[in-house]
Each structure stands twice: as structure tokens, then as C-alpha cells.
Amino acid sequence: MPQDAAGLFNLNEEKLSDSWLPLGSSKLFYQAYEGTDAPTLNEDNENMRQLVLKVIDHYIGLGVSGFYLHNVNDFYEGEPQKNVDFVNWLYDEIKDRKSDATVVASADPYEEPMQQLKASLAIPGYSGAEGYIVKAVTGTMNAKELGEALKHQEQKASNQAVFLNSDSYTLDLLKTENRLPQLKMALALHLLMSGQVFISAGDEIGLQKDAVDFVTDGFYKPISKNGKTEDKSGNAVNLVFGSMEEQNKNGDSILNFVRQAIRLRDSFIAVSSGTMNILDGLTTEDVLAVQKDAGDSNVVLVFNLSDQEQKVNLDGVEIKGLPCELGGLLLTDAGEMKLENNELYMPPYSAAVLK
Numbered sequence: 001m002p003q004d005a006a007g008l009f010n011l012n013e014e015k016l017s018d019s020w021l022p023l024g025s026s027k028l029f030y031q032a033y034e035g036t037d038a039p040t041l042n043e044d045n046e047n048m049r050q051l052v053l054k055v056i057d058h059y060i061g062l063g064v065s066g067f068y069l070h071n072v073n074d075f076y077e078g079e080p081q082k083n084v085d086f087v088n089w090l091y092d093e094i095k096d097r098k099s100d101a102t103v104v105a106s107a108d109p110y111e112e113p114m115q116q117l118k119a120s121l122a123i124p125g126y127s128g129a130e131g132y133i134v135k136a137v138t139g140t141m142n143a144k145e146l147g148e149a150l151k152h153q154e155q156k157a158s159n160q161a162v163f164l165n166s167d168s169y170t171l172d173l174l175k176t177e178n179r180l181p182q183l184k185m186a187l188a189l190h191l192l193m194s195g196q197v198f199i200s201a202g203d204e205i206g207l208q209k210d211a212v213d214f215v216t217d218g219f220y221k222p223i224s225k226n227g228k229t230e231d232k233s234g235n236a237v238n239l240v241f242g243s244m245e246e247q248n249k250n251g252d253s254i255l256n257f258v259r260q261a262i263r264l265r266d267s268f269i270a271v272s273s274g275t276m277n278i279l280d281g282l283t284t285e286d287v288l289a290v291q292k293d294a295g296d297s298n299v300v301l302v303f304n305l306s307d308q309e310q311k312v313n314l315d316g317v318e319i320k321g322l323p324c325e326l327g328g329l330l331l332t333d334a335g336e337m338k339l340e341n342n343e344l345y346m347p348p349y350s351a352a353v354l355k
Helices: 046-062 080-097 111-114 131-139 143-156 170-173 177-191 209-220 244-249 252-266 269-273
Strands: 021-022 030-031 066-069 101-106 120-122 161-163 194-197 228-230 237-240 275-278 289-292 297-304 311-313 328-330 337-342 343-346 350-354
Touching: 046 080, 080 101, 080 111, 080 350, 101 161, 101 194, 101 343, 131 143, 131 170, 131 177, 143 275, 143 289, 170 177, 177 297, 177 350, 244 252, 252 269, 252 275, 252 328, 269 297, 289 311, 297 343, 343 350
Parallel strands: 066 101, 101 120, 120 161, 161 194
Antiparallel strands: 021 030, 228 237, 275 289, 289 297, 297 350, 311 343, 328 350, 337 343
16 A cells, blocks of 8 residues: 555554454554444544545535534544544634535534534434434423423533434434324424524425435425325335425425424524523423523524413513513414413414514
């Protein structure tokens, strides 16, 4: 192996752990990513860093808007501070090239030095069927527990990135007709979180995992009468909630619900970037109440996570010294939300923004 190339990888004459594998017939061992035979890269090597920068330049030239760094603990095994330093170097290089680029890093497990990351941090425990939000809307975690989990997560990373679905698309358990209100509630909770918020392609129209590869067909092809359509190769695609064309026309569709949530998020700086304070006096096992503040922008978010109407007494709850007003709402069914005499009446699986 040429010396310049050898310097790109982690090599040693000793097998330092189970992740160090023999290099061919040589006397050397190379470090592999855990569970694979793929070699890890030597991030300290200047040639390696120049190759990384060439890759970044290439994709920025193609017009990408940002970069996702998967499990940064893998860069330097067992050396969390070096992982943070490398990611921060990478962040600065990306921002020098594209000042408005989004840079997200995930870390599993989370380690204390991660608080020093300049990139938005995706923390394990949030996403998918085993994540906080899905557990809350399906009843395996109550609203009080959800509030505690979200506050704990915010304390780990003030500049957080949140993903509702998981890499293996476990959100599919909610993508059925009888769980549509819970799916919408999960999307509402997610889209009203602070930080960088992401949804997987197809979640906005309820595509299941086996249909994600046909996301373009889901967007544009009408659904047939039997609830199925086909891709260009004739493969059947089951669009449980209809195509984008149909959902555009349906005011109660998942697509239009997501659009409403995004508009609500963009209407208040405190929603998208405010620090969070759980209002213990209002929060119950069924209702989560959160105050969010960002400078002069202040709101209170109230979520009904149950399948029953909830009445929330807002006596003593003020924003900027004034009684709360209803600033926006998200409904998952035909129920009506109203605020009368400081009593907030919330239909099942609904959300309110108080200003």
C-alpha cells in the first residue's frame, strides 16, 4: 500500500480490540467500524482532511443545503473530546464555504463534551416508534413524562436537531386509518419543537416504508378506486392516505395538516427557537403545557394527548402581563377548540398556541 494511502487509515501492529482486523496477509491490523469490515479513517491525517474538504466542495457545488454527520462517536473511538474537535473543525470549514449551510451531527450514546458542538445535535431517544413523541401519542408515556423527557433533552443540547421518524421507518405503526389522529398529533408535537426540525420524505403524506422508494409516484399519481396505484415499472404502491394530488384537495389531509403546523411554527419565533419551560400547574397526564420564550417573542403551547376532550383552566397564566389569547390551533378531527372565561376547551389530539 502506498505510504500516502496508508496514512488515510488507522493501522497498528497489534490487535487493540475486536474492531481491529487483519490487513490481508501483512502483519498489520486496521481499525474497522463496529460490526463491519469497513476501515475507519484517520481524521488526524492532513491528506484525509483535504479529501474530506474536496467532497464538501463537490456537494456544495451541486447545491446541497447542508450535511448530516452520522454518530460522531465513530470518528475517534473512545475519545469524545477529539470527536467534538473534529466536528467543530468540519463545521467551520463548511460554514466558510456556505454560510447558510445546515450542519447536523448525531451522537449515540450522548457524552458530555457534545455540549460543545457547534453543529445541531440529534440526540438518541427521540425518533421512531421508541421515541418520546410516538410513545406519548400512543399512551405508553403520559404528558408529564413527555415534558420531563423533552426538557432533559433540551438541557443536553440547546441547539438540537430532531427527527420524528427513525432510519428504519418505525413510524409506520401510526400510518393507518384508525391511528390518523395520533399520527397528526405526533407531527404537531414534532413541528412545534425548537431547533432544526426534520421529517423524512413521504411522512408529509403518510407514505409507509414499502412506498418510500416511490415517493414521486405518491406525490403525483392519482390513487385508484381500490386504494392502490403503480409505479412506472408496474409495481403496486399502497397509498393509505391518497396521493399528493388528492391530499391537496382535502383540507383534512395529512399534507395540509403539516402545512398548517409549519405556518404556525413560522408565525412565532418562540415556537421555532424559544427555550422551554414546562408549566407544571397546567400539565397533567393527558395535557402538556409548555412556555417558550425567545427575546420579545413569548407563547404557551398546550397539547391534548388524549382521545377525550380536555378543559384547561388558564387562571393566572399571563403573557407579558396580559391574559392569554388563542394565537393558533391544530385539530385532528372535526371538534371545536374555544377559549372562554379563561377556560380552554380542547378536542381530542389537538394543540393550541396561546399568545
